[in-house]
Amino acid sequence: MLRLSDYLKQNFGEKIYRLALSSGCSCPNRDGTIGYGGCTFCSEGGSGDFAGAGDVTDQIEAAKRLIAGKTNAKRFIAYFQSFTNTYGDPERLEKLYTDVIKRDDIAVLSIGTRPDCLPKEVLDMLTRLRAVKPVWVELGLQTIHERTAEAVRRGYSLPVFEEAYKELKARGIEVIVHVIMNLPGETKEEMLKTIRYLAELTPPLDGIKIQMLQVLRGTDLGREYERHPFSLMNLEEYADLIAKCVEILPDSTVLHRMTGDGPRNLLIAPLWSLDKKRVLNTLNRRISETEKCL
Secondary structure, three states: OOEHHHHHHHHHOOOOEEEEEOOOOOOOOOEOOOOEOOOOOOOOOOOOOOOOOOOHHHHHHHHHHHHOOOOOOOOEEEEEOOOOOOOOOHHHHHHHHHHHHOOOOEEEEEEEEOOOOOOHHHHHHHHHHHOOOOEEEEEEEEOOOHHHHHHOOOOOOHHHHHHHHHHHHHOOOEEEEEEEEOOOOOOHHHHHHHHHHHHOOOOOOOEEEEEEOOEEOOOHHHHHHHHOOOOOOOHHHHHHHHHHHHHHOOOOOEEEEOOOOOOOOOEEEOHHHHOHHHHHHHHHHHHHHHHHHO
16 A cells, blocks of 8 residues: 555655645634534644644644654645635635645645535636645544544535535546544444445545544533543554455555544544654554464
8 A cells, every 4th residue: 555655746746745724714614604613533633733823824834843853855745634624615725725826835725625515616626726836635534433433523415525525526527535433432444444335436536544533621622521421442452453455455555644643732532643653653553463364
């Protein structure tokens, strides 16, 4: 399976870093259009706790300064991460994204959104942007199981995802899907069933982001966990699961993420996820051991 770093080197000939940005959008699952409060696991930052705020040019320059000490990269992925970045006035969004994608230092425009926030005018906008440079659309699926989706207040059904995926792929737009492991009540086999579903999508899935559930302070899930703690995988169990996911997914699907960064000041559990170096070393070792056995 192709890792993101290898994919970027193959397609762009150099190392490219992601800049976490904010478009200023809200979310229909927070403003009452669909619901209030968002998904139960979502923080006040809308899953973009490391993204900037304010004028997008200032955000980009600030994000570049933040990583300047660890990279000499000259081009970047503009990653609009917080909340739902296709939810709002299409004219405002097109101007915002056009200004960003035309910058010489931006190689890719990556937009995080919900499958239920892709009307035709937004799809047309994404198609126009794609004519300038590569555009990635990141869809927060998390799980294929409707029972779990209802429990975490995702706010849309699986057929909505399927329609959005079909429309994006028909327009030649790369799609990356987000999946969360260890959502309350799901068995490991149910988690793997989500991965198998994604592995069998037609056209094939371009990329995937997998992460362990992070229980954050200030979320509905965090409050529930503190009242009634539920079982979470330890690092070794999670590494075994990720290795199985990699086995299932086709070689053409790029692995964009296999763990996540929870804000240290908000994370309740699992605390082992804070030691990112140890987590990545464990995951890479387990995947390598699995590949040798194939």
